[in-house]
Amino acid sequence: xxxxxxxxxxxxEGPCPVEExxxxxxxxLAHPGAGxxxxxxxxxxxxxxxxxxxxxxxxxxxxGDPFAARWLAPLLAPSDDG
Amino acid sequence: xxxxxxxxxLTADLIADFVAEARELVQAAAEDxxxxxxxxxxxxxxxxxxxxxxxxGSAALFDWPALLAVLHAAExxxxxxxxxxxxxxxxxxxxxLATLDATSRWTEAIAATGxxxxxxxxxxxxxxxxxxGLLAPAGGVPEHPRPPGPADPVPGWAAGLLSxxxxxxxxAVTALRYLPRADCFFAGxxxxxxxxxxxxxxxxxxxxxxxxxxxxxxxxxxxxxxxxLLTADPPETVEAVFRLVRDQVTVAVLAPPSEAxxxxxxxxxxxxxxxxxxxxTLRVDAGRIDALVALADDLAAARAALGAVTAQAASxxxxxxxxxxxxxxxxxIGRLSAELHREAVGLRLQPLARVFRRFPRALRDIARGLGxxxxxxxxxxxxxxxxxxxxxxxxxxxxxxRNAVDHxxxxxETRVRAGKPAAGxxxxxxxxxxxxxxVSVSDDGRGLDPDLIRARAAARxxxxxxxxxxxxxxxxxxxxxxxxxxxxxxxxxxxxxxxGMDAVRDAASRxxxxxxVESRPQQGTTIRLSxxxxxxxxxxxxxxxxxxxxxLPMEAVDELARVPRERIHDHGPGPxxxxxxxxxxxxxxxxxxxxxxxxxxxxxxxxxLRLGDARAAIEVDRFAGRLDGLVRPLPGLAALPxxxxxxxxxxGRVLLVLDPDTLVGGWREERMP
Numbered sequence: 001x002x003x004x005x006x007x008x009x010x011x012x013e014g015p016c017p018v019e020e021x022x023x024x025x026x027x028x029l030a031h032p033g034a035g036x037x038x039x040x041x042x043x044x045x046x047x048x049x050x051x052x053x054x055x056x057x058x059x060x061x062x063x064g065d066p067f068a069a070r071w072l073a074p075l076l077a078p079s080d081d082g
Numbered sequence: 083x084x085x086x087x088x089x090x091x092l093t094a095d096l097i098a099d100f101v102a103e104a105r106e107l108v109q110a111a112a113e114d115x116x117x118x119x120x121x122x123x124x125x126x127x128x129x130x131x132x133x134x135x136x137x138x139g140s141a142a143l144f145d146w147p148a149l150l151a152v153l154h155a156a157e158x159x160x161x162x163x164x165x166x167x168x169x170x171x172x173x174x175x176x177x178x179l180a181t182l183d184a185t186s187r188w189t190e191a192i193a194a195t196g197x198x199x200x201x202x203x204x205x206x207x208x209x210x211x212x213x214x215g216l217l218a219p220a221g222g223v224p225e226h227p228r229p230p231g232p233a234d235p236v237p238g239w240a241a242g243l244l245s246x247x248x249x250x251x252x253x254a255v256t257a258l259r260y261l262p263r264a265d266c267f268f269a270g271x272x273x274x275x276x277x278x279x280x281x282x283x284x285x286x287x288x289x290x291x292x293x294x295x296x297x298x299x300x301x302x303x304x305x306x307x308x309x310x311l312l313t314a315d316p317p318e319t320v321e322a323v324f325r326l327v328r329d330q331v332t333v334a335v336l337a338p339p340s341e342a343x344x345x346x347x348x349x350x351x352x353x354x355x356x357x358x359x360x361x362x363t364l365r366v367d368a369g370r371i372d373a374l375v376a377l378a379d380d381l382a383a384a385r386a387a388l389g390a391v392t393a394q395a396a397s398x399x400x401x402x403x404x405x406x407x408x409x410x411x412x413x414x415i416g417r418l419s420a421e422l423h424r425e426a427v428g429l430r431l432q433p434l435a436r437v438f439r440r441f442p443r444a445l446r447d448i449a450r451g452l453g454x455x456x457x458x459x460x461x462x463x464x465x466x467x468x469x470x471x472x473x474x475x476x477x478x479x480x481x482x483x484r485n486a487v488d489h490x491x492x493x494x495e496t497r498v499r500a501g502k503p504a505a506g507x508x509x510x511x512x513x514x515x516x517x518x519x520x521v522s523v524s525d526d527g528r529g530l531d532p533d534l535i536r537a538r539a540a541a542r543x544x545x546x547x548x549x550x551x552x553x554x555x556x557x558x559x560x561x562x563x564x565x566x567x568x569x570x571x572x573x574x575x576x577x578x579x580x581x582g583m584d585a586v587r588d589a590a591s592r593x594x595x596x597x598x599v600e601s602r603p604q605q606g607t608t609i610r611l612s613x614x615x616x617x618x619x620x621x622x623x624x625x626x627x628x629x630x631x632x633x634l635p636m637e638a639v640d641e642l643a644r645v646p647r648e649r650i651h652d653h654g655p656g657p658x659x660x661x662x663x664x665x666x667x668x669x670x671x672x673x674x675x676x677x678x679x680x681x682x683x684x685x686x687x688x689x690x691l692r693l694g695d696a697r698a699a700i701e702v703d704r705f706a707g708r709l710d711g712l713v714r715p716l717p718g719l720a721a722l723p724x725x726x727x728x729x730x731x732x733x734g735r736v737l738l739v740l741d742p743d744t745l746v747g748g749w750r751e752e753r754m755p
Contacts (some may be wrong), residue, residue, distance in 0.1 A: 017629075018267050019704070021302040029297060046274040047267050051302055054294055067278050071286045 002041075003027065009060065010034055012041035012048070021047035028055045038063045044072075052076045097196055100140050104189040107133045112182045115175055122170050130178070131160040136592070137185065139714070142736050143728065146198050148206035149188055155213035156181045162217055177212045184209065218316075237334050243285040243312050244336065251314045252338060255284065258320055259332040260309040261291055267303050268707030270624060270631060270731040271327065274309070279323045282314030312336075326730065370428055377422045384414045427468075427616045434512045434521070435463035437472050441483060441510060448487050455494055455505035456487055462512035467519050468616045471593050475521065475611070478589040482523040482609050483508065485583075490527030490607050500604065502526065518595075519615050524608040530601040532558045539567065559599055563587045586611075594714075594727075622709045622729065622739060625689060625702035627671050628680055633709060633729055633739040640690045640697060642705060647684055659688070659699065666690060668699045674724060674745055691742045698746050713739050723747070 002016040003023045010027045012020075028034065028051065036052065038044075039061030049072060052059070059076060063069040111133035114126050138153035156178055163170040184205055191199040236244060240257035262273040277286065291308040295301070313320060317335050324331045388411040391404055438460045449456040467475075491497075491506030498504050509524045532555050539545055539561050545553075553561075561567055565584040586609075587597040595613035622633035623642075643661055650659045650668050657668040668688065672679040680703055688699040711729035726741035 018272070018303075021267075025300055025302045029300075044274075045267075046262075046272050046305065046307065047302055049274055049288070050305065050307055051300070053288055053307075054290075054300055055297060071277075071283065072274075072288075075286070075288050 005031070006037075008034055009037045010057070012036060012038040012044065014040065015043040016041055016045060016048050018045040018047045021045065021051050024048055025051045025055070028057055035060050037061055038068070040064055041068070044068055049076070096143060097192060100144065101189055101193040103140055104137055104185065107137050108182050108186045108189065112179065115179055115182070118170060118175060124164070127160065127164055127170060131157065131164050134160060146192075148198055148202040149185065152181055152184065152206040152209045155210040159213045159216060168217065174216055177209065177216065181209050236336055237332070239310055240312065240334060240336065243287055243310055247285055247312065250338075251284070253314060254316075254338055255336045256313050256315055256317050256320050257334045257336055258309075258311050258313070258324070260311075260324065260327070261330050262305045262307060262309070262327065263330060264304045264306065265707075266305050266327075269709050270707060270733060270735070270737075272733045273305065273307065275733045276323055276327070277309060277311060280311070280313045280315050280320065283311060284314055285312040287311070370425065374422070374425050377418060377425060381415065381418045381422065384411065384418055387411055388415065430469045431466040431616060432469050432472055433463060434465050434467055434472060434475075437476050437479070438463045438510060438512075440476065441480070444480060445483055445487065445508070448484055452487055453493065454487055454491050456491055457505050457507050458483075459507070459509045460511075461509065465512040465514055465519055466615070467613065471613055474589060474593045475613070478586040478611065479510065479521065479523065481586055483510070486523055486525040486527065486607070490525035490529075492528050514615065517615055518612055520610055520612050522608055522610040524606060526606040529603040529605055529607055530559055530562070530599070531603065535559065535561050539564070542567065559601055562599065563597065620711060620713045620729070620739070622711055623689065624706040624709055624737070625671065626704040626706045627675070627677065627702055631706055631731070631737055632671070633711065633713075633737050634689060634691075634700075635726070635739070635742065636708070638691050638693070638742040640692045643688045643690060643699070644685045645688055647682060647686055650686060661690065661699070664697070666697050666699045668701055669746065670701045674700070691746065693742060693746055700746075
């Protein structure tokens with residue numbers, strides 16, 4: 001269970017492999033405006049990063065993967081120019 | 083959810099093989115290193131390097147990062163000495179001996195517990211630092227054939243990131259632009275997984291490579307990212323990390339601010355091949371160069387055609403209407419790159435004469451030492467073979483020649499009594515057979531004596547007496563390849579050096595080949611090594627099982643099918659289904675590999691394999707794309723049926739490649755006893 005919907009939040013947990021990108025995109029498209037909670041995520045495939053970059057959901061918590069927290073979080077912050 | 087060990091015997095076997103191999107390699111490399119301490123002999127240095135290289139490759143099969151890191155550092159250090167980029171001083175010998183010592187201790191821990199001991203990570207980091215210190219003397223600028231103080235002009239794509247850097251490090255900064263291929267996820271790549279491996283990352287930017295499609299038509303498995311980054315890691319490190327996607331990256335070295343003047347020299351393409359050019363030259367037939375140039379021209383033309391399509395796309399032409407042109411372009415570039423690969427591989431071919439020529443002298447010395455007379459004939463020296471195969475052949479062939487003189491050829495008086503010429507004849511011969519070459523060593527000596535082999539095998543306890551008695555003659559003769567058979571049994575001072583025919587067979591299998599023996603009493607013995615002529619890229623279908631990916635050679639895959647579970651029936655001998663009007667047995671890959679099965683999905687994913695006339699469907703959890711890769715045989719795993727070797731995925735992960743014949747062959751014997 002690396003990607004699951006929990007109330008109004010989509011949670012990323014543990015290592016999130018490439019296959020989860022589809023689930024994540026489907027959940028985000030089905031719940032526009034839903035936030036993503038990623039503090040339990042310990043690693044993320046580029047395909048999921050791409051989904052977050054494209055759909056720019058609000059991110060909650062700081063990512064459990066230090067690389068993502070340090071380098072990806074600033075790039076994935078919601079923007080208005082999307 | 084099962085509580086058994088998730089990995090099973092497969093891993094235990096792999097570990098046992100690793101331990102056996104590591105012990106041997108560490109010991110050999112340590113002896114060689116000690117010899118190097120006196121005088122630098124390039125051949126010996128090369129041997130140490132290869133031992134470390136082989137160890138690293140084997141360790142990469144497991145999750146032992148501390149071991150892998152230190153072996154990687156050792157490999158880099160030895161490679162620098164080998165290529166003449168730094169002298170082989172006592173400091174490098176010392177740290178390498180310390181590395182082998184650590185590897186040896188860790189190997190024993192692995193043998194006992196299956197894991198690295200506590201403290202390995204810290205020790206590994208210390209050793210890696212020592213190597214780093216040796217390779218980057220003085221000002222911390224790594225020694226590299228890049229001319230001193232090289233710097234590229236700041237490329238436009240790096241300017242933004244560079245100006246955004248709050249604190250610029252003192253040394254040079256490496257900038258990288260990485261445009262992963264759209265289908266890279268299918269090839270198993272994780273582009274950011276590569277970025278993650280740069281310890282000196284300073285700045286990172288991600289942007290869509292082309293404008294985003296609307297969210298509804300988002301294809302999550304098509305990569306549309308442009309990665310730009312700055313790092314304090316030297317360009318060699320960056321290139322090493324991105325070596326498998328070299329065609330998709332651009333690297334630039336940005337000088338420290340104070341030195342940012344005009345570059346002293348146009349920046350060379352920082353390719354390891356060019357860095358070795360200074361020390362290693364390759365004689366190449368001019369015709370091959372012409373063919374390469376012609377291919378490069380074709381490739382440029384194909385690129386131009388693709389450029390025209392891209393321009394159309396950019397000018398707003400309906401994308402769907404461009405698909406045929408894109409597909410044609412993809413086909414053409416694919417064909418050309420395959421040809422280019424074939425030609426480039428051809429450059430690595432060299433005639434065996436260079437190896438063969440070293441033997442006459444060696445053989446004369448051996449024969450003299452044993453009081454025998456021997457005449458050596460060489461045949462097929464012009465046969466061409468991959469450079470690595472040629473290099474890897476010297477040791478096993480020398481061993482075979484030694485054996486022939488020591489055990490095969492009789493003393494002159496015995497020969498004369500038997501009506502043979504006093505001087506024994508040994509023939510070393512190479513011939514081409516399609517994509518393989520066969521190298522054989524024949525002697526006209528006494529031949530192998532099956533009774534003697536039986537007696538020795540019994541004395542060494544290699545098999546039970548009953549099993550021995552049941553072997554036919556060929557089976558008995560094949561016993562000479564059993565580890566432990568010849569170690570002490572080869573009593574002669576020349577060949578009794580603790581390596582036997584098993585080492586020869588292992589060397590052949592490391593080179594992707596096999597070894598056979600044929601012997602007639604009183605007429606002589608012939609040992610044949612059958613080897614690949616060149617490295618070939620295999621097209622692999624990636625299949626997933628639980629968390630793991632495996633490669634299946636595409637040539638064996640007939641079709642992929644998704645079959646509703648209720649259409650798989652079990653009529654006694656095992657599950658079958660009907661595909662295109664034919665009944666096909668269905669086997670689970672998990673069962674074949676002795677791995678736990680996942681819960682069955684409603685639809686079975688089947689890879690239908692062609693095995694001679696028969697077909698068999700292998701059920702996997704998922705299909706995970708395609709990969710073109712170089713399949714390296716697993717050393718010493720001949721006893722593990724079902725596996726052909728390993729290959730590197732785009733992200734540097736090692737994948738196991740399945741061998742359909744032995745994978746399914748074992749099952750066939752079980753089902754049809």
